Amino acid sequence: MPSSSSDKTLRRAILDTARAVVVDQGYQALSMRRIASAIGYSATSIYLHFEGKDALLHALIEEGMQRLGRLLQRAASSDETPVVRLQRVCEAYIRFGLKNPEYYEIMFMLHPEHMKRFPPEKYRRARRNLEIIGKAIRNASTNGSASAEELLIRATGVWASLHGAVSLIIAHRIDSKIDQKELVERVVKNTVRGLSFTK
Amino acid sequence: MPSSSSDKTLRRAILDTARAVVVDQGYQALSMRRIASAIGYSATSIYLHFEGKDALLHALIEEGMQRLGRLLQRAASSDETPVVRLQRVCEAYIRFGLKNPEYYEIMFMLHPEHMKRFPPEKYRRARRNLEIIGKAIRNASTNGSASAEELLIRATGVWASLHGAVSLIIAHRIDSKIDQKELVERVVKNTVRGLSFTK
DNA sequence: CTGTACAGGTTAACGGTGTTAACCTCTATT
DNA sequence: AATAGAGGTTAACACCGTTAACCTGTACAG
Numbered sequence: 001m002p003s004s005s006s007d008k009t010l011r012r013a014i015l016d017t018a019r020a021v022v023v024d025q026g027y028q029a030l031s032m033r034r035i036a037s038a039i040g041y042s043a044t045s046i047y048l049h050f051e052g053k054d055a056l057l058h059a060l061i062e063e064g065m066q067r068l069g070r071l072l073q074r075a076a077s078s079d080e081t082p083v084v085r086l087q088r089v090c091e092a093y094i095r096f097g098l099k100n101p102e103y104y105e106i107m108f109m110l111h112p113e114h115m116k117r118f119p120p121e122k123y124r125r126a127r128r129n130l131e132i133i134g135k136a137i138r139n140a141s142t143n144g145s146a147s148a149e150e151l152l153i154r155a156t157g158v159w160a161s162l163h164g165a166v167s168l169i170i171a172h173r174i175d176s177k178i179d180q181k182e183l184v185e186r187v188v189k190n191t192v193r194g195l196s197f198t199k
Numbered sequence: 200m201p202s203s204s205s206d207k208t209l210r211r212a213i214l215d216t217a218r219a220v221v222v223d224q225g226y227q228a229l230s231m232r233r234i235a236s237a238i239g240y241s242a243t244s245i246y247l248h249f250e251g252k253d254a255l256l257h258a259l260i261e262e263g264m265q266r267l268g269r270l271l272q273r274a275a276s277s278d279e280t281p282v283v284r285l286q287r288v289c290e291a292y293i294r295f296g297l298k299n300p301e302y303y304e305i306m307f308m309l310h311p312e313h314m315k316r317f318p319p320e321k322y323r324r325a326r327r328n329l330e331i332i333g334k335a336i337r338n339a340s341t342n343g344s345a346s347a348e349e350l351l352i353r354a355t356g357v358w359a360s361l362h363g364a365v366s367l368i369i370a371h372r373i374d375s376k377i378d379q380k381e382l383v384e385r386v387v388k389n390t391v392r393g394l395s396f397t398k
Numbered sequence: 399c400t401g402t403a404c405a406g407g408t409t410a411a412c413g414g415t416g417t418t419a420a421c422c423t424c425t426a427t428t
Numbered sequence: 429a430a431t432a433g434a435g436g437t438t439a440a441c442a443c444c445g446t447t448a449a450c451c452t453g454t455a456c457a458g
Binding site for chain 2: 414415416417418
């Protein structure tokens with residue numbers, strides 16, 4: 001008997017409600033009791049479907065990673081030159097973060113403590129997104145074929161820069177005098193240029 | 200009568216203990232009751248010296264900003280060429296983050312909620328660090344004098360990239376196959392190069 | 399059929415959190 | 429000598445994640 005017996009009922013309702021709470025009340029407001037009362041169950045019933053709050057978060061994170069992955073993939077296969085495509089991928093990443101700040105927050109800005117037991121299989125899923133960036137870099141690269149290792153580190157560097165911009169903006173750490181759109185453009189441009197493709 | 204009457208006693212003890220807790224037990228472990236019991240006072244006594252937990256955090260953040268500022272300043276006045284000096288400043292920023300992860304966490308990775316009422320005067324203090332980066336960029340810049348506005352946005356872009364690297368490393372989000380040192384070098388190099396000084 | 403195992407809920411409780419209200423006590427000033 | 433206030437206290441409120449113990453219906457074995 002597959003464990004999917006309850007996948008269509010309470011488990012999904014919990015997940016959907018949790019997402020809704022995070023999205024329109026913020027991560028701080030996400031509590032077991034709140035979720036439970038929103039769906040008309042007791043708080044402890046959640047533990048019948050998730051190991052604990054962290055496991056619930058991990059499930060939300062994975063959902064977010066999939067959504068992000070689709071957006072990146074779409075950008076990566078847009079009808080453009082390879083360099084512009086890489087740029088589009090970067091823009092898509094940032095756009096996702098700025099459009100879904102609460103989601104981005106739990107995906108990438110959670111305290112390390114919560115990620116201690118992030119399941120490897122979900123970690124692998126998340127890594128695919130990095131690989132999309134990596135492929136875009138390789139395609140845009142002129143100087144021959146870099147090793148997989150080299151590509152991974154380049155992609156991670158690009159990711160770090162993009163994440164820095166998104167997370168600072170989301171956390172309202174950016175000087176109010178700065179135009180957000182221009183900052184994003186700059187970061188993308190500088191990041192892509194930093195890879196120095198044009199010979 | 201100056202408000203510094205208690206600055207040398209309990210207020211300082213609270214701050215020192217709070218810092219100690221954060222540094223060697225992590226942000227998660229920082230609670231009013233824990234601080235209080237560590238110094239042998241009741242939890243509510245803290246409220247006689249700080250408006251609340253957030254105010255306490257803000258004080259810690261400011262301390263951290265000052266420490267970071269000193270390190271950046273030192274790097275910015277090292278005996279090197281301007282471009283290398285900028286690089287040193289970037290390295291100093293990252294080094295600070297990696298050496299003081301718990302401190303960095305409360306300084307730059309706190310949930311936005313906690314920063315809602317961050318006092319403007321402390322915000323201004325924090326901005327000085329950005330100005331150090333800005334000056335280093337200007338000195339390293341070849342293409343004439345950019346406007347203050349332009350400089351601010353460039354500095355913010357650089358900051359974002361550095362912060363991205365630091366925060367992902369601290370949060371253990373980086374693939375274990377990646378050499379941390381090399382990643383840092385790459386990010387610094389790409390970030391500086393992204394500014395494209397060499398014509 | 400009857401008995402039983404078990405899935406899927408429940409309530410009560412534990413030990414924690416930030417914060418507020420009410421109170422106490424000592425010191426300094428009028 | 430009376431009083432105001434600084435600097436503490438305890439008790440309590442409303443939350444939090446999580447566990448233990450219990451209940452209830454349904455499916456399946458003898």
